[in-house]
Amino acid sequence: MGKARKGLWVIGCALLLIAGVMIAANLDFDAAAQTTDSSGVIRVSGDAVVTTAPDTAYITLGVETRDNLAEKASQQNAEYMSKIIAALKQFGLSDKEITTSGYYIYSYQEGEQRTSTVYVVRNQVNVRTNRLEEVGTIIDLAIKAGANQVQGVTFDTENKADLQLTALENATRQARDKAEAIAKAAGVTIKEIVSITEQGETYAPYTEAVVFRAASLDSAKTVINPGDVEVRARVIVEYRF
Numbered sequence: 001m002g003k004a005r006k007g008l009w010v011i012g013c014a015l016l017l018i019a020g021v022m023i024a025a026n027l028d029f030d031a032a033a034q035t036t037d038s039s040g041v042i043r044v045s046g047d048a049v050v051t052t053a054p055d056t057a058y059i060t061l062g063v064e065t066r067d068n069l070a071e072k073a074s075q076q077n078a079e080y081m082s083k084i085i086a087a088l089k090q091f092g093l094s095d096k097e098i099t100t101s102g103y104y105i106y107s108y109q110e111g112e113q114r115t116s117t118v119y120v121v122r123n124q125v126n127v128r129t130n131r132l133e134e135v136g137t138i139i140d141l142a143i144k145a146g147a148n149q150v151q152g153v154t155f156d157t158e159n160k161a162d163l164q165l166t167a168l169e170n171a172t173r174q175a176r177d178k179a180e181a182i183a184k185a186a187g188v189t190i191k192e193i194v195s196i197t198e199q200g201e202t203y204a205p206y207t208e209a210v211v212f213r214a215a216s217l218d219s220a221k222t223v224i225n226p227g228d229v230e231v232r233a234r235v236i237v238e239y240r241f
Helices: 003-039 070-091 132-145 160-186
Strands: 041-052 056-067 098-110 116-129 149-156 192-204 206-208 229-240
Touching (some): 041 160, 056 070, 070 098, 070 132, 116 132, 132 149, 160 192, 160 229
Antiparallel strands (some): 056 116, 056 149, 098 116, 192 229
């Protein structure tokens, strides 16, 4: 082997050795950095609940009629529902506040030999009102006019979006407070946020079941006491120290 070629071979080996050392050093540095990042993170959750008084009520009312003739059952149902809607409008509710939510017709067989067919017609309406103090009166008027089904009452608010944002803000603040308490006890200082995730939120309008009263109990008035609307939020935050 010539001196020139031998010199180039020696230089090449040296360069390969240097490159290997540098790669190993970089790998060690990356591993050390990952270990440092992992050990320097505080992961906490933040939870918040925001409540507010409702400003809207939704009432679901219905009429169910039965007859051996589908046409007759449907006709009776329509007559009752017309009286109910008329009574609600006379009370002061508008067309926009009274909407049909469901209309169903089905049949079943009765009798020992299952030879008689009974047709059932069910008609439901939703009433939306801001007159919360008069919800019980609305229910009583509907029952007196012919309603024989009261599915329940739901109290809600029109500013749901604002409540959700407030709950998220409060949950994030709680997460920060928890992280700072942990860091203080550990003798470290929080430097920055690594990540923040909205884990979920829950919106719960207040719903009250209403037990249907027989029309003969006119002396007893339906009493409805609205509860608060509730919004829950939860966030997961990672802080680096």
